[in-house]
């Protein structure tokens with residue numbers, strides 16, 4: 715009766731999912747998305763992560779506006795002529811709770827995977843959210859319950875606490891990227 719269970723293929727040492735070395739593919743449902751922090755800033759030249767402006771730095775901007783701007787330490791790209799826009803760009807970094815058939819846990823989704831669910835770049839979404847302040851909240855809501863096939867990989871950075879989503883495939887044929895749903899929702903009020 716139990717003969718069709720080839721144990722030889724599975725790893726004899728049963729390790730928890732957080733210690734897998736190779737990417738794991740699993741089916742899951744989106745439980746929640748942390749919509750309060752969807753992006754991080756990178757240098758627009760070399761795409762290295764820029765330090766976030768802290769509370770301290772953010773209040774300095776009265777005397778010299780460039781003081782609060784993150785400056786890339788790697789290529790030292792100084793953005794004196796056009797502060798605030800072209801020196802950095804946003805990439806998605808999204809924390810997402812997913813449920814498998816056995817448990818619920820948090821994974822981190824970086825730009826390439828997040829674009830699949832959001833349907834646009836992080837900068838596009840940020841601009842959209844500037845006009846529609848609840849866009850991020852709504853995006854989280856519309857993605858809740860989506861069934862996904864995700865490939866999870868162990869973070870290369872030993873300090874990272876979450877498995878990262880290497881790739882994501884929405885499974886429902888009715889799936890629409892969040893930005894598509896949002897544009898439809900907000901279009902009711904006119905496109906001006």
Ligand SMILES: [Zn+2]
Pocket residue numbers: 757758759760761762786787788789790791
């Ligand atoms: Zn740079």
